[in-house]
Amino acid sequence: MHDANGIETWHSRMNLFRREAPRQTLDFEQVVLAELPVLYRVAKHITGDPSVAEDLVAQTLLDAGRGWPGFDGRYPRSWLIMILKNNYKKGLRHSAARPQVEPLTEDRFCIKRDLVEDLNMKAVGVRLMEEVNKLPEEFKMAVVLCDIEEMSYQEAAHAVGVPTGTIRSRLYRGRRLLRRKLAGLVEDVEEPRSMEGY
Amino acid sequence: MRGHENQPCRHMEGLLHRAADRKLRGFAKWYAFAHAARCPKCRQFLRSIELMVHSLRLVREEANDTAALARLEKVALESSPGQ
Numbered sequence: 001m002h003d004a005n006g007i008e009t010w011h012s013r014m015n016l017f018r019r020e021a022p023r024q025t026l027d028f029e030q031v032v033l034a035e036l037p038v039l040y041r042v043a044k045h046i047t048g049d050p051s052v053a054e055d056l057v058a059q060t061l062l063d064a065g066r067g068w069p070g071f072d073g074r075y076p077r078s079w080l081i082m083i084l085k086n087n088y089k090k091g092l093r094h095s096a097a098r099p100q101v102e103p104l105t106e107d108r109f110c111i112k113r114d115l116v117e118d119l120n121m122k123a124v125g126v127r128l129m130e131e132v133n134k135l136p137e138e139f140k141m142a143v144v145l146c147d148i149e150e151m152s153y154q155e156a157a158h159a160v161g162v163p164t165g166t167i168r169s170r171l172y173r174g175r176r177l178l179r180r181k182l183a184g185l186v187e188d189v190e191e192p193r194s195m196e197g198y
Numbered sequence: 199m200r201g202h203e204n205q206p207c208r209h210m211e212g213l214l215h216r217a218a219d220r221k222l223r224g225f226a227k228w229y230a231f232a233h234a235a236r237c238p239k240c241r242q243f244l245r246s247i248e249l250m251v252h253s254l255r256l257v258r259e260e261a262n263d264t265a266a267l268a269r270l271e272k273v274a275l276e277s278s279p280g281q
Contacts, residue, residue, distance in 0.1 A: 032274045037262050054266045058273045065277030125257035128250060147251045148258050172215045179246055
């Protein structure tokens, strides 16, 4: 667009750099049904309670249905997880005023488990899952999205609404905490796949 | 090597995480694996990260509850903008 003197205007120049959103050709039901297991698992990790997770996902689905016409079609999984996370935070704000009763857990009694007996991959995984759920919120989100749900750094960053570098740093710190808690459990098992050929 | 027990070399930690995620290419990839091959603490660190991620993914599917998912599918269909 040019002004009366034929000079390119600021607005037209800025439009050159604006990325056009891809046309929305996705089907809501198809996308949402495919992502349901992921949403439910992430919700369970965030809330730590299956029934609360179910309510959270249901609310997310309702909001996603309402927001679908405005969705640009990029990263549907990240978009759904972002809605889920926002709903969770909203719920936390509402419940902050209410008195909280801390449930009794095994940890409060410091029961020591025999980790040597758990030395097979699945048992390690189960133990790890428990530890993942105890991580600080932001590290837990990064570990759940990148390590458990196999999302790329970019997708996870989009879902959480932070830069890619931040999600990487949170992931590494979360792993460091997990590794510290499970020292000895995930080490000395076998030579890693990536070392083959070296 | 870092002084603390079971800690990788300070300058290697980020690289080793990315190596475990298969995100490294070219020289960085070669350097990370070459270093890990010679440094026992970094090798152990890389191995533990890989095993940790692998174990988590193994138990991932068991975290799903089919009854809850069936109920949520209904909600999904009801909340479709086309409804």
